[in-house]
Amino acid sequence: MLDVTDTPPRSLWAATAPQAPDLPELDGPREADLAVVGGGFTGLATAHFAQELGLKPVVIEAMEPGWGASGRNNGQVIPTLTRVEPDALVARFGGERGERMVALIRDSAQDLFDLVRKHGIACEASQAGWIQPAHSPGRTRISAARAEQWGRRGAPVELLDKKRVAEMLGSEAYHGGWMNRSGGSINPLALARGMAGALQRLGVPVFARSPATAIKRAGDRWRVETARGSVTASRVVLATAAYSDDLWPGLKRTIVPALAWQAATAPLGDNVRATVLPGRQAVSDTHGDLRFFRYDDQGRLVSGGALLMPINRAERMRAEVAGRLGAIFPQLDGVQVDFVWNGYLAMTPDYTPRLHQLADGVFSWIGCNGRGVALAIPIGRELAKAAAGARADDLAWPLTAPAPIPLHGLVARFSRPAMLWLYRRRDAREVA
Template sequence: MTDISLWHAVGRNRRDRPALAADIDADLAIIGGGFAGLSTALHAAERGVSVVVLEAEIIAWGATGRNAGFVVPNFAKMDPDNINAALGAERGERLNTFVAGSGELVFDLIKRHSIECSAQQSGWIQPAHSAAAFAKVKSRAGQWAKRGRPAVILDECEIETTTGAKGYSGGWTDRSGGLLNPVEYARGLADAAEAAGARIFERSPVTTIARQADGYRLATTNGSVRAGKVFIATNAYGQAPKPELAKTYFPLKVFQIATEPLPREIRERLLPGNQCVSDTRRNLFTFRFDADNRLISGGMHIFGPGADERVPRTIHRRLKELLELADIPPIAYSWSGMAAVEPDFLPHLVDLGPGLIAGFACNGRGIAPTTAMGNVLADWATGADPDSLPIPFAPPQQIPLHGMMKHAPNMLLPWSMLRDKLDESGA
């Protein structure tokens, strides 16, 4: 297990940015140099807002640089009709519209700012691991199609042809999704934000956030920022200035691997259209290829010693079994990252006081909704009432018994794996 991801290892466009070493002023201060923070910086700076971004490490160091690079413009667990039932039709449809256009937003930004990140709007595919799961995804695809989305149901034969994987009952695809190199994408967003006037500082962890009459003062080791508004965009990383945030989500450690490049004849069988895949299993199975034909997949782990060595081997073995790869190439890179999962699996804006917001939009769908969150928060930075935004906005909602419940995703993994097997057997 390495401390950096494949994307950091192969990245070409890395350039150092200075640490904050002075006391400066801004309209908007952003904590965190990932997708959400950088997208907010870009969109706000383009609207004339004075923006400062403070990153504790380097751009894309956290979850942004440790995911699989999937662009998925929908929700991990909730379907549009469920969201309307939970939030009401008006607010629900606003949130549905927000996420539905998030894929197009990502690829439009890439095109508009000439970001070189191996991006392909080739589509995202969700195969169904059982007949019951297929019934659910047909309903899901139908709900998105009614809202004008490029959602297409695929039968058993079409899924096998499209993915190269056997044994699925069918599935669906959202053709506005796709894939990219997440580190290069984040670096491109940072370059575009700076070109629009934003100032970005690396290796500048925020130690305190102090309320002042005209906004806030953010202190770092060697400097400070005075800003009228503050956006905390650290997701599951770095909540030190506001520790109460850590109890509002489930921290989920996710492992990823990338194999050595596959032989051409095998590569041509799997994902000939170069889409990305995440299926309906509770113990999620994902796969895609990078620009050099490395096969990439991820997974969770059950508690126990040696996970950093054990889990990558398990993911590798699963790829071999589910994709029928007798001679699968060895692991070339393995890494892990922390995701923030909300109890309702929806994006959230957290009200921490006048002009102080934290944002959580991942829930296993990092790139698209966090990029879209930045566009929304630029509205807030230019005067919009946060209650008018499409993302739910409320004070911190701490999870009861968080000290124990935060381990639930990992503790429940064996039960999830058993339920997946029962589904597949039709029991």
């Protein structure tokens, strides 16, 4: 069972997203072709594409659509993985397979904005581009490599020199960088709710407040059970990500859940906004301990960070974010922070997400490593194809068996603070 006591502080998105669609709880037995567990971007996209393929899907969400990472993230629509570069994917997975994975990532932001347009979802969608500025001279080599590798594969990218980054950001803090024009930003909770609403209009049942408690064999099908109902289906997709519980034994031990903090400033005045990120792109830089920010429609800068010590975290995050933004944009020194909230994302040891086949007809997607907004959409398409019976070779992402992380309890407890500590040391050394 999911820990329903985890109620984070009220987020900016909860305050500004359109109301959630009115969704029922699962009550009584149901039949479907596909039972999707989890109502975040991945689960909702899977149901969407499954319906397009002619299947009858059902979505079962423990809380409300977007309650997990999908409704709490920074809303940056980024068509790359966090750390794994295109050439590295090709080297690891082989030419043809690797290039299909790269193409899926390359087109992921466009896929998301296309879906938003297709269903007319009101979610502050802005395809103004995504910029990754380099925080040290050494990291500009990473910018050049990324721009070259993505450019070679037809992505709409551009290498930016120091002067251009300074103009685009309104900050002298960076040494160069690169951008991808297909990226941008959304109000993520509005998108999750909008996707659920679109499914409802298409006649796809989406059940809320219905934690799945068991998945059992039912002849040659599967029965997903909740407290008051069940869905029997020939295929099951688990889209529970970092919020995975013990529903599928061992799944949650394949990832390390990492708590990430978000914060939003008070709306900035017109004069300030003219000097801070005037093109309103989404930005996340090259620090290991990431600096990231984007505007919402009210002119708030939405940012965040990570904390080492679990003490008084919400208050410390306000000060941390104001300080970080002030270091990049001196005109924001002491900026008021109105909202602070958090969410869990799923890390894998090699920073590569996994498309698992858990059993015959049971699939899952897990391990976004903090970059899953755009990716969730085409991955939903791949999961739908798998549910419709596609052969593993016909999927753009390899199907793998789950591999629990050795000493998972210890790793989950200590790897995140250890990683943060290391990142901060390395980031500081590179700046000096």
